[in-house]
Amino acid sequence: xxxxxxITLALTISxxxxxxxxxxxxxxxxxxKQQSEIMNIQQSLFGLLGYxxxxxxPPGVVLLHVYRYIVEDDSGVCSGYLFxxxxxxxxxxxxxxxxxxxxxxxxxxxxxxAEKLINEADRNTAVQTAAGASKxxxxxxxxxxVRTGDQRTAYVLMGKFSxxxxxxxxxVALNPDFGINGMEITSHxxxxxxxGEIEKEYFxxxxxxxxxxKLQILTVTRDPLPEDYRQYLETQKWQGRKISQADxxxxxxxxxxxxxxxxxxxxxxxxxxxxxxKQLVKNFAYRIALLDRAIQExxxxxxx
Amino acid sequence: xxxxTQTNTQLFFSGxxxxxxxxxxxxxxxxxxxxxxxxxNGLLLGVAVxxxxxxxxxxxxxxxxxIHPRIRIPTYTLTIATWVTVIDLILAAYVPVxxxxxxxxxxxxxxxxxxxxRLEVFASKNEVWPSFWDGMGMxxxxxxxxxVLGAIREVLGMGTFLGVDLLGFRPMLFxxxxxxxxxxxxxxxxxxxxxxxxxxxxxxx
Numbered sequence: 001x002x003x004x005x006x007i008t009l010a011l012t013i014s015x016x017x018x019x020x021x022x023x024x025x026x027x028x029x030x031x032x033k034q035q036s037e038i039m040n041i042q043q044s045l046f047g048l049l050g051y052x053x054x055x056x057x058p059p060g061v062v063l064l065h066v067y068r069y070i071v072e073d074d075s076g077v078c079s080g081y082l083f084x085x086x087x088x089x090x091x092x093x094x095x096x097x098x099x100x101x102x103x104x105x106x107x108x109x110x111x112x113x114a115e116k117l118i119n120e121a122d123r124n125t126a127v128q129t130a131a132g133a134s135k136x137x138x139x140x141x142x143x144x145x146v147r148t149g150d151q152r153t154a155y156v157l158m159g160k161f162s163x164x165x166x167x168x169x170x171x172v173a174l175n176p177d178f179g180i181n182g183m184e185i186t187s188h189x190x191x192x193x194x195x196g197e198i199e200k201e202y203f204x205x206x207x208x209x210x211x212x213x214k215l216q217i218l219t220v221t222r223d224p225l226p227e228d229y230r231q232y233l234e235t236q237k238w239q240g241r242k243i244s245q246a247d248x249x250x251x252x253x254x255x256x257x258x259x260x261x262x263x264x265x266x267x268x269x270x271x272x273x274x275x276x277x278k279q280l281v282k283n284f285a286y287r288i289a290l291l292d293r294a295i296q297e298x299x300x301x302x303x304x
Numbered sequence: 305x306x307x308x309t310q311t312n313t314q315l316f317f318s319g320x321x322x323x324x325x326x327x328x329x330x331x332x333x334x335x336x337x338x339x340x341x342x343x344x345n346g347l348l349l350g351v352a353v354x355x356x357x358x359x360x361x362x363x364x365x366x367x368x369x370x371i372h373p374r375i376r377i378p379t380y381t382l383t384i385a386t387w388v389t390v391i392d393l394i395l396a397a398y399v400p401v402x403x404x405x406x407x408x409x410x411x412x413x414x415x416x417x418x419x420x421x422r423l424e425v426f427a428s429k430n431e432v433w434p435s436f437w438d439g440m441g442m443x444x445x446x447x448x449x450x451x452v453l454g455a456i457r458e459v460l461g462m463g464t465f466l467g468v469d470l471l472g473f474r475p476m477l478f479x480x481x482x483x484x485x486x487x488x489x490x491x492x493x494x495x496x497x498x499x500x501x502x503x504x505x506x507x508x509x
Contacts, residue, residue, distance in 0.1 A: 007374055007375050010370075010375060011379075014378075018382050018385070018386040021386050021390065025389070025390045032397035032398060033396045036400040040400060187404070191481070193341065193474075193480035194477075265477060
């Protein structure tokens with residue numbers, strides 16, 4: 001009996017010490033970790049819009065985040081949108097709930113600052129308090145509306161879709177007509193050397209310049225990638241011997257309507273990305289139309 | 305194995321050569337096969353294992369007299385898990401590039417056979433300083449093994465080294481797939497054993 005108590009006590013103390021160490025390190029690093037994750041996504045986002053350290057965004061450009069939630073209550077499943085609204089000079093957030101067909105259901109103000117809402121846990125609490133405890137809310141995805149002056153100049157969608165084994169997370173930049181400006185894979189777990197090639201330039205840049213109409217019928221072809229097309233796509237790799245702008249324009253025009261060339265040995269991953277991006281853009285085009293109409297009909301002073 | 309009679313230098317080098325975790329002890333085969341697809345992966349995981357091994361060895365060696373013998377295995381696991389979590393958190397916060405490449409694999413270090421084995425046969429019976437050198441040797445041995453495997457598989461499978469295109473084509477694509485890890489480990493073991501045989505024969509004759 002004495003032995004049992006001794007062992008239990010020893011294990012408990014060890015666990016407590018281990019827990020304290022882990023907790024302490026977590027407390028110290030939590031903020032830095034969150035910061036680096038946000039920075040990472042922010043960097044990809046700016047990169048997609050064509051801005052980097054050497055070409056910073058001009059001052060007139062404003063990025064507005066719209067977070068989409070799934071809202072469930074007794075009456076059914078609805079979509080909730082959290083977006084910035086402008087009350088004169090005072091900027092705050094509004095949470096708008098629309099049903100499946102885009103009809104207005106409810107609207108709540110959310111008083112928190114934009115910086116606080118970047119953090120997912122804080123944002124979920126803020127939305128939950130605004131919407132009331134009777135509703136079940138689930139975060140779905142995030143889209144960014146880029147505004148220059150009064151004009152919408154681009155959209156950036158943040159989404160995930162299934163890959164060969166697990167989810168692929170991607171950012172897709174769209175122009176105002178929902179044509180693709182660029183695509184970036186932010187995280188994936190495809191096989192290195194095979195499906196992992198989806199993050200390489202020669203694959204992801206194939207999506208660049210595809211119009212919304214073309215996107216509807218976009219498919220994956222297993223034909224090999226033509227050599228001149230590959231050189232056109234790999235802009236960073238061939239930086240030294242850059243093809244001239246005129247040549248690039250000709251090549252871009254030549255392959256603008258081409259289907260996506262699958263990565264050799266990774267047709268499934270290629271198809272997954274193509275279908276995922278298609279679905280993402282299609283859903284977004286539908287949802288933004290509903291959201292815009294609801295905002296107009298209800299005279300909500302949205303910031304975009 | 306009771307208290308060691310080897311000097312610290314001997315301990316250090318035995319981990320790298322005579323008792324190399326991958327090629328001689330054939331421990332921790334799972335990461336050796338699964339994760340050595342590129343040089344960078346091998347190197348990063350090797351560094352992570354090195355840190356966990358050294359810290360865990362030192363910790364266990366420090367508290368070796370207070371561990372109840374019946375619960376030594378849970379205590380080892382707890383120690384390793386703590387250090388793995390600490391390294392996981394630090395990497396995620398300050399080296400996001402490495403964290404992105406390794407991701408879930410860091411957490412798998414908890415179950416690596418080589419670390420528990422060194423704690424059981426060495427650190428729990430020896431002073432802190434020899435345990436430190438033993439951990440260093442074993443960790444470095446693992447790191448070197450992983451890097452060599454990664455180099456072979458990356459060059460043969462993808463024609464690149466550290467992501468830089470060497471050959472311009474892919475000689476044998478299947479080398480990046482998990483199954484080819486077994487071939488590579490097997491060949492390396494054979495080379496290790498063969499060179500030892502030759503070395504002994506030369507010394508003897």
